[in-house]
Amino acid sequence: MEQWEGWxxxxxxxxxxxxxxxxxxxxxxxxxxxxxxQCGTCSGxxxxxPCMDYTPRxxxxxxxxxxxxxxxSSRTTWLCASCYxxxxxxxxxxxxxxxxxxxxxxxxxxxxxxxxxxxxxxxxEFFNTVKVTGRSNESWLIVRLFLKTNPLQLFKHANLxxxxxxxxxxxxxxxxxxxxxELRNIFKVFDVEKEYxxxxxxxxxxxxxxxxxxxxxxx
Amino acid sequence: MSQVxxxxxxxxxxxxxxxxxxxxxxxxVEISETVEFAKKLxxxxxxxEYKFMCSDPGQELIQQDIREGLVDRVVVASCxxxxxxxxxxxxxxxxxxxxxLFQMANIREHVSWVTVDKKAATKKAKALIAAAVERIALHxxxxxxxxxxxxxxxxxxxxxxxxxxxxxxxxxxxxxxLVEREPTIGGHMAKLDKTFPxxxxxxxxxxxxxxxxxxxxxxxxxxxxxxxxxxxxxxxxKVTVKRKPRYVDEEKCVxxxxxxxxxxxxxxxxxxxxxxxLSKRKPVYIPFPQATPLVxxxxxxxxxxxxxxxxxxxxxxxxxxxxxxxxxTEKIKEIEVGAIVLATGFKTFDAxxxxxxxxxxxxxxxxxxxxxxxxxxxxxxxxxxLLDNGKKPKTVGIVHCVGSRDENTNPYCSRVCCMYSLKxxxxxxxxxxxxxxxxxxxxxxxxxGYEEFYERVSQEKVHFIRGRVGEITDWAMEPEExxxxxxxxxxxxxxxxxxxPVDMVVLAVGLEPQxxxxxxxxxxxxxxxxxxxxxxRHPKLAPVSTFTDGVFLAGACQGPKDIPDSVAQAGAxxxxxxxxxxxxxxxxxxxxxxxxxDLCSGCKTCVAICPFSATSFDEEKxxxxxxxxxxxxxxxxxxxxxxxxxxxxxFTDEQIFHEIKGVVSYV
Numbered sequence: 047m048e049q050w051e052g053w054x055x056x057x058x059x060x061x062x063x064x065x066x067x068x069x070x071x072x073x074x075x076x077x078x079x080x081x082x083x084q085c086g087t088c089s090g091x092x093x094x095x096p097c098m099d100y101t102p103r104x105x106x107x108x109x110x111x112x113x114x115x116x117x118x119s120s121r122t123t124w125l126c127a128s129c130y131x132x133x134x135x136x137x138x139x140x141x142x143x144x145x146x147x148x149x150x151x152x153x154x155x156x157x158x159x160x161x162x163x164x165x166x167x168x169x170x171e172f173f174n175t176v177k178v179t180g181r182s183n184e185s186w187l188i189v190r191l192f193l194k195t196n197p198l199q200l201f202k203h204a205n206l207x208x209x210x211x212x213x214x215x216x217x218x219x220x221x222x223x224x225x226x227x228e229l230r231n232i233f234k235v236f237d238v239e240k241e242y243x244x245x246x247x248x249x250x251x252x253x254x255x256x257x258x259x260x261x262x263x264x265x
Numbered sequence: 266m267s268q269v270x271x272x273x274x275x276x277x278x279x280x281x282x283x284x285x286x287x288x289x290x291x292x293x294v295e296i297s298e299t300v301e302f303a304k305k306l307x308x309x310x311x312x313x314e315y316k317f318m319c320s321d322p323g324q325e326l327i328q329q330d331i332r333e334g335l336v337d338r339v340v341v342a343s344c345x346x347x348x349x350x351x352x353x354x355x356x357x358x359x360x361x362x363x364x365x366l367f368q369m370a371n372i373r374e375h376v377s378w379v380t381v382d383k384k385a386a387t388k389k390a391k392a393l394i395a396a397a398v399e400r401i402a403l404h405x406x407x408x409x410x411x412x413x414x415x416x417x418x419x420x421x422x423x424x425x426x427x428x429x430x431x432x433x434x435x436x437x438x439x440x441x442x443l444v445e446r447e448p449t450i451g452g453h454m455a456k457l458d459k460t461f462p463x464x465x466x467x468x469x470x471x472x473x474x475x476x477x478x479x480x481x482x483x484x485x486x487x488x489x490x491x492x493x494x495x496x497x498x499x500x501x502x503k504v505t506v507k508r509k510p511r512y513v514d515e516e517k518c519v520x521x522x523x524x525x526x527x528x529x530x531x532x533x534x535x536x537x538x539x540x541x542x543l544s545k546r547k548p549v550y551i552p553f554p555q556a557t558p559l560v561x562x563x564x565x566x567x568x569x570x571x572x573x574x575x576x577x578x579x580x581x582x583x584x585x586x587x588x589x590x591x592x593x594t595e596k597i598k599e600i601e602v603g604a605i606v607l608a609t610g611f612k613t614f615d616a617x618x619x620x621x622x623x624x625x626x627x628x629x630x631x632x633x634x635x636x637x638x639x640x641x642x643x644x645x646x647x648x649x650x651l652l653d654n655g656k657k658p659k660t661v662g663i664v665h666c667v668g669s670r671d672e673n674t675n676p677y678c679s680r681v682c683c684m685y686s687l688k689x690x691x692x693x694x695x696x697x698x699x700x701x702x703x704x705x706x707x708x709x710x711x712x713x714g715y716e717e718f719y720e721r722v723s724q725e726k727v728h729f730i731r732g733r734v735g736e737i738t739d740w741a742m743e744p745e746e747x748x749x750x751x752x753x754x755x756x757x758x759x760x761x762x763x764x765x766p767v768d769m770v771v772l773a774v775g776l777e778p779q780x781x782x783x784x785x786x787x788x789x790x791x792x793x794x795x796x797x798x799x800x801x802r803h804p805k806l807a808p809v810s811t812f813t814d815g816v817f818l819a820g821a822c823q824g825p826k827d828i829p830d831s832v833a834q835a836g837a838x839x840x841x842x843x844x845x846x847x848x849x850x851x852x853x854x855x856x857x858x859x860x861x862x863d864l865c866s867g868c869k870t871c872v873a874i875c876p877f878s879a880t881s882f883d884e885e886k887x888x889x890x891x892x893x894x895x896x897x898x899x900x901x902x903x904x905x906x907x908x909x910x911x912x913x914x915x916f917t918d919e920q921i922f923h924e925i926k927g928v929v930s931y932v
Contacts (some may be wrong), residue, residue, distance in 0.1 A: 083670065085706040086755035090735020091621065095762050101755055135621065135735070137671035 062112035068111050073148045078140045082106045088132035088142050096123040102132055102142055109145070118158045124147040124165040164195045177233055180223030185216045266670030269916040277402045280311040280336030281394060282327060284318035284343035286373055293377035293386040298340070302391045306398045306931070311335050319349050327353070334428035337362060338404060340397040342370040342390065363406035365855065365915065371395040373580055386435030392932045399927030400920045407855035407914055412894055414849055415603040417442065418842050421492055421785075424452025424822025425828055426835040427608035433839035434606075435483035439846060442600055443478060444506055444575040447538075449556035450475055452610055456539065456634060458641040460828055462718035468555065470645065475557040487598070488558060493789055496878070500603045500851040508524075510593040512563035513549075518587035520559030524549050524580035524589060535567045537645075539711045541635045544645035549580050553643065563589070604815045604842035607799065609785055610833060611821040614668030614675065614774040621736040622664060622772055628653040628735065630770040632667075633685060640692045650697050657697045658768035661688055662752045663801055664734045665705040669687050669775030670884030677796060680825040683709045686773045687719055690727045693771075701727040702765050704734045704754050711743055712827070731763075732757045776825040789816050790876075798824045814851070817841050856915045857896040858903055862888045864910035869910055871902035 064105040071077040082103075089101035099121045100108065108117050117123075123146045132142040150166070153159045159166040172192045175183055185207065192200040223229060282302040285291040296314050303312045311330050312892035315323045318341055330336045339362070341353050346369045354364035368663075372390040377513050380386035416439060420431045423445030431443045438553035443450070444558040454460075457467035478484055484654040487508060494505035513524075525547055533545030539552040551561050563571075563580075570576035570591060615634050616624035626631045629652050631639070642648040652658055663686050669679040682703065690701045708729070723729065730850075732754040741747045742764065749766035778797035779785070786793045791811040792800035798821050802810040809817050815859045817838035845851065858879070865888040871880045872889060880902055889911070891902075903913045912918065 083706060084755040084757055085666075085670075086732035087735055089755035089762055090732060090753050091759075092735070092762075101762065103755060103757060104760060105588065136665075137673065137674070138731070139672045216797070 057111070057113065061115070064112045065115040066112045066114040066117070067110050069152070070145060070148050073144060075139075075141045075144065076148065078138060079106055079109060079145065082110070082140055083138060085137060087135050087137060088140075091131045091135050093129065093131070094125045094127055098125050102126075102146075105149075106140070106142075106145070109149075117149055118153040118156060119158070119160075120149075121163075122146075122155065124160065124163055162195050164191060167191055167194050175220075177210045177229075178222075178226075179220055180226060181221045181230045183217070183220045183259050186213070186220050267914075273352065277308045277338050277397055278310040278334075278336045279306075279308045279338045279340060279401055280313070280327065280330050280580075281398065282308070282318055282323075282339065282341045282343075283307055283312070283314045283394075284317045284323070284341065285314065286377075287316065290343070290377045290390075291381055291871070293380055294372055294390045295383065295387045298387055299390050299394065301344075301570050302931075303394055303398070304688070305397055306395055308338075308402050309398060318343050319352055323346075323432055324352070324356035324359075327356050331357065332364045338366040338368075338401045340368050340370060340394065340401055342372045342394050342397070342500050344373040345371050345375075346371075348773040349397060365407040366401065366923045368397040368401045368404070370394045376755045378726065388932050395931040396517060396924045396927030400924040403917070403923055404918045405914070409852040409855055410848045410893060411852055412500055413501065414846055414851055415502070415601045416440065416846050417600070417602045418604050418606065419444065419492075419502070419504055419600065419602040420606045420608060422452070422608035422611045422670075422820070422822070423447070423450030423478075424608060424820060424831075425474075425487065426452045426473065426610070426822075426831040427452070427606070428471075428478055429835040430515050430606045430608060430819050430839040431484055431830045431882050432474060432477055432766050433836055434842060435481045437843055439483065439843065441484045441486055442504075442506075442602065443486050444490050444492055445486070446491050447552070448489050448511060448554050448560075448562040448639065449558070450478060450486070450488060451553075451555075451557070452482070454828060455553065455555075455632075456541070456641075457637050458644075459692060460690060462712070462714040464688070464691070472555040472557075475555065479557040486558065489562065490598075492785075492788060493597075495605070495790070497601075498877075499813075502815065504602060504605070506598045506600065508596040508598060510565075510595055511560070512565070512568075512589065512591055512593050513561045514590055514593075515558060515560050517586040517716075518560040519586060519588075520551065520556075520561070521585070522551065522561075523583045523585070524561055525551065525834050527577060527583040529569065529579055535564070538643045540638050541632070543635055546828075547801060561588075563591075586895050602786050603846045604817065605789065605840045606817045606819050606835070607785070607789060607791075607811075607822055608819040608831075608838075609779055609782070609822040611776040611825065612779050614777050615784045616667055616772045618674060619667055619772075622667065622770070623737045623739075623750070624772060627737070627739060627767060629658075629750060630772065632680070633689060634774070636689055636693070636771050640689070640696055648696065650693060654769055656768075658693075658699045660700045660702065660765075660767040661697070661769045661771060662702045662704065662734075662737075662750070662765060662767040663771045663773060664737075664752070665703070665773045666733060667772040667774045668777070672708065674811050675775055675777060675796065678709065680709070681827045682773040682775060684718070684827065686771070687722045687727075689771055689773075691722050691725060694725060694727065699768070700746035700826075702730060702767060703727055703753070704730050704732060704752065706731070706733050706840040712829070725749055730754060730756050730763065732763075741766075776821060779822070782822070789813065791816055791818075794824075798822065809834055809841055814843075815842075815845060853894060856898040856902070856913065858891050858892045858898070858913045860889055860891055861910050861912060862886070864908050865889055866908050866910070868907060870905050874901055874905055876901065 086103045087097045092102055092230045095101050106123050126146040129145050130143050167190050171187055174185055283296055285297055292874045300312050300314050313326055317323050328340055350369055354367055357364045357367050370393040374384050376390050386767055418434050418439050418441050419445045420427050420441055425444055429856045431441045436440045454467055456469050459465050490506050490508045490509050496503040528547045528549050530547045533547050535546055536542045537544045537546040549561055565571040607729055613634050638644040639646055639650050665682055665686055668674045690703050694701050710716045734752050734754045736753050738751050748765040750766045750770055782797050790813050794800050799818050801808045802812055819835035819838040867887045869882055872882055877895050877897050879892045880889050883890045903911045
């Protein structure tokens with residue numbers, strides 16, 4: 047017999063964080079979320095909305111209600127491809143893509159992002175590569191991304207990588223800036239480490255819809 | 266500064282009346298302290314306080330004191346002059362005083378409502394009362410000037426609002442000039458098929474009114490004409506109307522259509538404005554069979570005779586009454602009217618501006634006004650709704666809020682689209698038997714019988730989907746979508762993204778101000794809201810008046826409106842115009858500018874800047890003359906005059922300096 051887990055369909059006030067909408071609204075133009083008329087244009091025009099667990103419109107409603115836990119652990123923000131169609135077409139001028147980024151930043155800061163999901167991993171690895179070498183290096187980025195998400199992909203794409211390397215489009219040797227010490231100092235001054243809290247809390251993520259090839263299958 | 270000029274019976278006797286306004290003022294301002302303070306001010310003979318000065322007993326206090334000779338000038342410390350200046354001036358006159366020996370000190374909006382601290386509020390109230398007392402001693406008795414009113418009325422725009430206003434005025438015996446830009450009156454309503462929610466035929470209820478206009482002895486109907494200039498003021502407007510040449514004599518033409526038959530173009534070749542481009546017309550045409558006046562018009566842009574001069578003019582040959590006149594020229598008419606009703610209407614939103622709906626790209630995407638013509642039995646297809654392949658649509662999608670409720674286009678709700686979409690859903694289902702998918706954001710059906718109509722259409726099994734359509738595409742994902750238009754939208758009530766393949770799309774376009782609304786606004790010297798709609802004087806209490814006296818608004822030029830509201834507003838505008846005309850005179854406020862001729866240097870600065878053309882230059886005397894009837898008392902010339910020769914009644918330099926002195930010297 048399944049264990050009784052409370053009332054899953056009821057959101058009690060204690061489940062909600064009423065500061066959360068204010069936090070999201072504090073980004074430039076963020077207070078426009080309060081003018082949302084829930085028309086669904088964003089979801090209607092989003093190329094990825096069928097893959098999302100909550101549509102962008104639902105995400106705005108959840109943010110306004112203060113459903114922080116559900117928003118930050120949602121797959122929606124990570125699937126956003128930043129095509130900005132929702133931002134362009136929103137009848138109320140809500141900058142949805144910016145809202146998505148705000149949620150992503152908060153999820154990373156609070157360490158609640160999906161651990162093996164390629165998008166946050168890619169973000170993190172890109173940042174780390176740039177931090178160490180001062181340059182972006184595609185081959186290293188891809189190798190580390192696949193190792194941390196799905197190592198089998200490494201074999202799948204090996205052929206493509208080899209061809210790119212032979213044609214000089216990708217180099218296995220990492221390129222770097224000359225005075226790396228100065229770069230480290232810059233990062234020290236801005237104290238960027240704080241942004242990336244290392245601790246990762248374990249959270250349940252909803253499984254991806256069947257047959258979906260959006261990358262969320264790695265969860 | 267000059268000495269205080271005394272009234273007719275020696276020293277001024279000022280009465281100060283402090284109002285409690287219930288507790289609106291008294292909860293912040295110490296009334297008793299203020300009263301004691303006012304007693305010590307110069308010339309003050311009587312100080313009284315009362316719970317509501319604007320009430321009848323309150324006004325009676327003032328009248329009693331004037332009758333008993335205790336006061337001849339009155340200061341009321343209460344609310345804003347916008348609220349009750351008129352009331353108290355009336356009380357002064359009723360008591361036998363001059364209404365302009367009166368001043369209000371606004372201690373409610375300027376003091377008690379906006380001040381937190383009681384002491385500060387009392388101090389400010391005292392300063393404002395002192396200022397009013399200081400200034401009132403210098404007030405002169407003034408008289409309102411009466412000017413007779415011209416009894417004719419001009420109605421601009423021949424849509425349903427203009428038609429109704431013109432008929433109402435004409436039925437009351439006024440002579441009405443109805444000016445319409447198009448070759449016929451009727452406006453948008455003439456293009457519609459049925460009207461919601463009762464589904465009565467639009468043309469059947471409109472055309473009797475149109476012919477009534479054409480036949481009414483009191484109405485002078487000028488179609489194909491535009492107002493180019495308006496001079497003068499309420500009661501005495503001088504209007505210039507340009508009558509464009511239609512190259513057909515209106516007096517002679519009988520509307521027999523012979524010329525259209527005889528035109529060398531065997532088939533219509535040019536875009537029919539009346540059919541929204543869905544049919545073609547010839548260079549000589551009558552927009553629709555019930556056009557009023559039923560007179561042909563020749564379009565010089567497309568007529569061969571005007572383009573090359575080499576046409577054999579078969580139209581003129583067959584015209585029995587010899588009405589066709591290629592030599593006709595533009596005529597300028599000048600008329601005098603006492604009041605003006607503006608009913609210039611709206612235009613529909615250009616759907617091509619929302620590119621993601623594919624209007625102009627996919628052939629089966631129509632605007633709602635085009636579909637009105639398609640379903641109309643008198644329309645280009647005789648009421649058959651057919652796709653570009655000649656078949657009837659099996660599924661139709663309707664998109665609400667195209668160009669409405671959108672900050673990228675128009676932020677306002679166009680008010681009529683929900684209802685006409687429901688009507689079109691009903692009509693399309695009735696005529697074609699198609700499945701109708703109706704995509705809405707919020708279904709707005711406030712009105713008599715409107716919600717019931719929504720219920721009726723819901724019962725007819727129209728599929729309502731709450732969600733704004735994201736995009737319309739011909740890109741098929743599934744086999745059943747091939748060859749169809751796919752509407753992609755989120756069903757927000759279901760929480761899922763849907764793709765609905767349809768044969769035909771109807772875009773429910775919103776209402777917008779006419780393209781030349783700004784120009785019209787300038788000609789009639791009225792205001793526009795930021796959306797471009799003409800601005801009413803007060804959104805609730807003066808919805809048909811404008812800031813220019815004698816100019817009234819009717820119909821959708823003031824904001825999106827359906828037919829019942831337009832007609833109601835047209836009736837209201839007509840009766841307000843009648844009120845001015847039946848009174849026979851207008852009273853002009855005496856707060857006008859006047860010139861001190863000895864000081865005027867004749868620099869003409871004021872002549873250039875007066876927005877009402879009230880100042881002019883007297884070449885003989887070499888000084889400026891102010892026309893008191895035109896002056897609205899805006900004070901622009903007074904501020905601009907470099908030599909101080911222009912002064913304004915109730916706002917002379919002395920009065921203003923004394924007011925400032927009052928504010929700063931006593932408290």
